[in-house]
Amino acid sequence: MKRTLRIAVVGAGLIGRQHARRVLGRPHLQLRYVVDPYAEPAGVPTGPDTALVADLGQALGDVDGVVLATPNAAHREGALAAVAAGVPVLVEKPIADTLEAAEEIVTAAEACGVPVLVGHHRRYSPLLARAAEVIASGAIGDPVAVMGSALFRKPDDYFESAPWRTGPGGGPILINLVHDVDALRALCGEIVRVQAVVGSAARGLAVEDTAALTLGFANGALGTFIVSDAAASARSWEQTSRENPGYETDEHEDCYHVAGTRGSLSVPTLRLRTHPGAASWTEPATVTTVAAPREDPLDLQLEHFEHVLRGEAAPRVPAREGLQSLRVVHAVAQSARTGLPVRVPTDPPAARPAAARSEQPPVPRTGVDDHVVDP
Ligand SMILES: NC(=O)c1ccc[n+]([C@@H]2O[C@H](COP(=O)([O-])OP(=O)(O)OC[C@H]3O[C@@H](n4cnc5c(N)ncnc54)[C@H](O)[C@@H]3O)[C@@H](O)[C@H]2O)c1
Structure with a gap:
């Protein structure tokens, strides 16, 4: 009992x-x-x-x-x-x-x-978990390029009802992008370098409404990401994943696209494109849709919390993981202020959980790194 x-x-x-x-x-x-x-x-x-x-x-x-x-x-x-x-x-x-x-x-x-x-509840999403499995399986080869977006429009009364959302720290970088950063880390590994520009022209508030960024991953992949809470688009996780009935949805859009040396995966439609033979834009490709159930990740997160409270599980997203995603968004904010690329600090391997240690190869140095700012 x-x-x-x-x-x-x-x-x-x-x-x-x-x-x-x-x-x-x-x-x-x-x-x-x-x-x-x-x-x-x-x-x-x-x-x-x-x-x-x-x-x-x-x-x-x-x-x-x-x-x-x-x-x-x-x-x-x-x-x-x-x-x-x-x-x-x-x-x-x-x-x-x-x-x-x-x-x-x-x-x-x-x-x-x-x-x-x-509360990075997307980590409990079966769609995200399946996408991470596909990438980890090598089906698309080594990740090369990642494109992502979090484009949505919040209602105006969202800002009127809680004034903390209109000032520094209340905008989509800290509130929304941190979810996507955590999801992209789960899909493609550590983000080690960022560069960003931000704008507030659409809403005219003291806080940003839009940010565009480039990402460098520890495995050498590069990414671009754009986030806006003022853009009436459905290219956000909430609207494309259709996991939360509170949002208007669009089953045809994706919010992430991960391209590797042998194929590509769009998320969350899980449209997988691979080459049975040589991987080249002149060679035939096979397109399939990977199956995954659609469940409410907030429910699954609470179920997991109950297991943790009963001593049956360790936290899937412990405080240290939350800190790492926060480091990335702080680097984004710092880059937006200075206009310079910023290196994201990471824990020394000994401080990371054993399972995560092998995921972080040394940061490849490229010409871009010559101008990177250490926070
Ligand atoms: N996981 C998600 O999808 C998700 C979605 C929305 C918000 N959030 C996060 O949840 C947090 C709350 O966001 P929100 O949009 O619900 O904010 P909100 O402004 O709607 O609600 C915050 C509530 O906290 C209360 N409060 C303030 N100080 C308090 C205190 N010291 N003790 C107890 N209550 C206090 C306020 O009265 C208010 O009712 C933020 O950290 C936000 O980033 C997460």
């Missing part, structure tokens, strides 16, 4: 409410607390045993796990409080608003041995 686990969802905003509804929907989880000093009780999902409180400290002694869905700048305080109390925490992405705060969370989690998961 499974013990029912008590959960506190902290921050009852856009995503916190989605987490709260999912906790209510799982048979062996109890939504014990919703913590939010500002939320109107009327709109907050609750169950028969849920208390709405203003401070995480009121909940920590009485829960088995915390889902932290506060604005980015509050992640540090909430995550450190949960870790200090020995309570595992699923912290929304990005792990924190600054690298210093993220490093503090990593250090505390690892020192105390308290599981911290970062």
Whole structure:
């Protein structure tokens, strides 16, 4: 007989409410607390045993796990409080608003041995997992070039309802691109170099609405990526993957394309193009569609968190992984400020989980590197 686990969802905003509804929907989880000093009780999902409180400290002694869905700048305080109390925490992405705060969370989690998961929920997507398997299988050869986009238009009231989204750190680099960075790392390995330009002309806010970047991967592949929350296109993961019914969708578009020495894969349609003989633009190619189920990765992430709380699994995206994706987006922001390419720092091999160590060959040096800035 499974013990029912008590959960506190902290921050009852856009995503916190989605987490709260999912906790209510799982048979062996109890939504014990919703913590939010500002939320109107009327709109907050609750169950028969849920208390709405203003401070995480009121909940920590009485829960088995915390889902932290506060604005980015509050992640540090909430995550450190949960870790200090020995309570595992699923912290929304990005792990924190600054690298210093993220490093503090990593250090505390690892020192105390308290599981911290970062909410990069696409890692639970069967579509992304299948795409990563296809690339790792060598079906497209060695990755050469990666194209990606996160083009979508957020409604205007998204910015009016939460002013933190209109200032530095509230834009699509830290809020959205960090998801794609994490997904591209899962598909093609570490991103070790970036260069970016940003614009804010479409919305005229203090925060960027659009960014264009180039990426250098540790395996030598190069990439381009464009993100905008002001572009009325469907070329984003949310709209093309069709995993979340809350978004308008388009089954014909892709958001990533990975081209290798022997073929290419479009994601998330999983249209795979390979050459049965010699790989050349004059030789015949075979086009297939790889099958993968479509499931809600937020549900799967919560299921995984439950396994972590029961001691049955280690976090699939631990704090250190969240830190690495944050390093990439910080390098993007730094490059956008300076106009220069920026090298992304990585952990020394000894600090990385054993499974990840072999994934990171030495960074190939090219002529481009002569101008790279170390942060
Ligand atoms: N995984 C995803 O797809 C996804 C989607 C949206 C947002 N997010 C992330 O989730 C976090 C929240 O984003 P959002 O869009 O839901 O924000 P939001 O502004 O809609 O909600 C934040 C909530 O936190 C509350 N809050 C603020 N300070 C608090 C504190 N100290 N303690 C408790 N509650 C506090 C606010 O009152 C608000 O209700 C951000 O880190 C964001 O990047 C993730």
